[in-house]
Amino acid sequence: MGDQLSRGLSALEGIDPARDTVLMLEVMEEGCYVPHHKQKIALILSAMRHFAEALRAEGLRVDYVRLDDPANTQSFTQEIARAVARHRPRGLVLTGPGEWRVWERVRRWQADLGVPVEIRRDARFFCTVKDFKALTAAGKTGRMETFYREMRRRTGILMDEGKPVGGKWNFDAENRKALPRGHRAPARRRFVPDAITRAVIDCVAERFPTHFGDLAEFGWPVTRAEALDALDDFLTHGLPQFGDWQDAMQAGAPFLYHALIAPALNLGLLTAPEVCKAAEEAYRAGQAPLNAVEGFIRQILGWREFVRGLYWSEMPAYAQTNALGARRPLPAFYWNAQTEMRCMAEVIGATRQYAYAHHIQRLMVTGNFALLAGIAPAEVEAWYLAVYADAFEWVELPNTHGMALHADGGRLGSKPYAASGAYISRMSDYCAGCRYDGKARTGPKACPFNFLYWNFLATHRARFAANPRMALPYRTLDRFDAAELAAIRAQAEDFLAKMAAPGAGPPAQLSLGDF
Secondary structure (H helix, E strand, O other), X not given: OOXXXXXXXXXXXXXXXXXXXEEEEOXXXXXXXXXXXXXXXXXXXXXXXXXXXXXXXXXXXXXXXXXXOOXXXXXXXXXXXXXXXXXXXXXXXXXXXXXXXXXXXXXXXXXXXXXXXXXXXXXXXXXXXXXXXXXXXXXXXXXXXXXXXXHHHHHOOXXXXXXXXXXXXXXXXXXXXXXXXXXXXXXXXXXXXXXXHHHHHHHHHHHOOOOOOOOOOOOOOOOHHHHHHHHHHHHHHHHHHHHHHOOOOOOOOOOOOOOOOHHHHHHOOOOHHHHHHHHHHHHHOOOOOHHHHHHHHHHHHHHHHHHHHHHHHHOOHHHHOOOOOOOEOOOOHHHHOOOOOHHHHHHHHHHHHHOOOOHHHHHHHHHHHHHHHXXXXXXXXXXXXXXXXXXXXXXXXXXXXXXXXXXXXXXXXXXXXXXXXXXXXXHOOOOOOOOOEOOOOOOOOEOHHHHHHHHHHHHOHHHHOOOHHHHXXXXXXXXXXXHHHHHHHHHXXXXXXXXXXXXXXOOOOOOHHHO
16 A cells, blocks of 8 residues: 555565565545645655565566556555456455555455455554553553653663663653754755656646645655665754754744654655664764654654554544534635734645644644634544645544644643643744734734633633643633633634634545546
8 A cells, every 4th residue: 555665564475476466556536535735645656656666676566556547446445356357366465554444445355355355464563553452451551651661661762771761761851942043954855856756746736736735845755765865864964953943943944853754654665663773873873862862762652653552442433532622614724824823824835835844833833723723623634634745544633633632632642732822932933023913912913822822721611720731821811800801702702703704615626537
């Protein structure tokens, strides 16, 4: 499948070039169940085509159905059925899919196609779903930090004689610095499209013309060699400074010191163990400080593994929760970036240009706004899934549903990641030149993040006031006089009512009948 481009994939174990055939499919159905960013589609298709060529060079037979094949039904299951009719195989072998919606189809294939289907475990992760469930039963997945420490013990990563390197498990407190004024981050490695990628980009431009995003800045790694090159670039130019400034944001600098390898990692061009090992080796060789290396490894060994385990253990019910009763539609500016909030315009504009935003931009700008505005979780999740090159539902859904929106009622995080404009002002330069005043809570120049934040706290007081991690903001709220609180709530309601007015919605989605 398109996110299984690893030569060590379990489905390829024991493959016999003399009798076995690798099947790979490009179908419109997978390209338009949400209006995926054009760069995301181009990345997946180009990486698939390059991977197929690598397998052929190895002497393996590959049956590859391209998007523009006139016989292509553009349906995943129908193309599997056509392949079964072509090859009349003794059976199908596959690695379990990464997304629940695909699993719902795969589990029916044996009955529908009349051939044995062997589904193998995806061994590219540190923690199996079975192991995660066992850890849950043992009380070790209630919070990510507990799970992360257990994974450190199990893998030995950043451990010395059974204890965490540096004497602490977590150096997050050292990773929250704002960039100095005038700071310039280094240029990061981007990849010039080759002939295969250029052909894919042309195909995507033709077949997905209404989808979100631009193609001009495409520069993602599409082969194993390029992915390793991207990893090396991060280890050399990003990792040494990553820890200090991983939470910082700067206008016109979407990449800063971030790894930029999540798309390659989620496609399978890199593996989590090799990435963590490379980062640990950089620390032990004195090439990067511990706070940077631990913070980076925690994102992979901790968060990435944790959200995957949570997803597969609690779906599909997990996605249906809506603990805060959020119901508002997604505003049009999430698609067109036409908003006077400079922080939102910057992040969404860069997302359109690069199919990328780093984790703080996603959590504390676009996610924070959606939380404060009470936007329906399903609409926010569909947006995140559509617009980012690294977004696959197993990793996107828990991060959005649980961490950004607190829609799971606290399963993933003990408090909502809600913040006023003060956080954005402290961690970025977005507020400079913005039409809104980042300090004002009410009035014509008041930052929407301010009155929405305090309105959010007032609205959900019954749920959060007793939370120890929320004690400080509620003490502050209690110091507001009645008139100011009434003004805040009235301005919030007026803003939200105008925001929900009809406007340009998501890009028009194509139907399979169009092709």
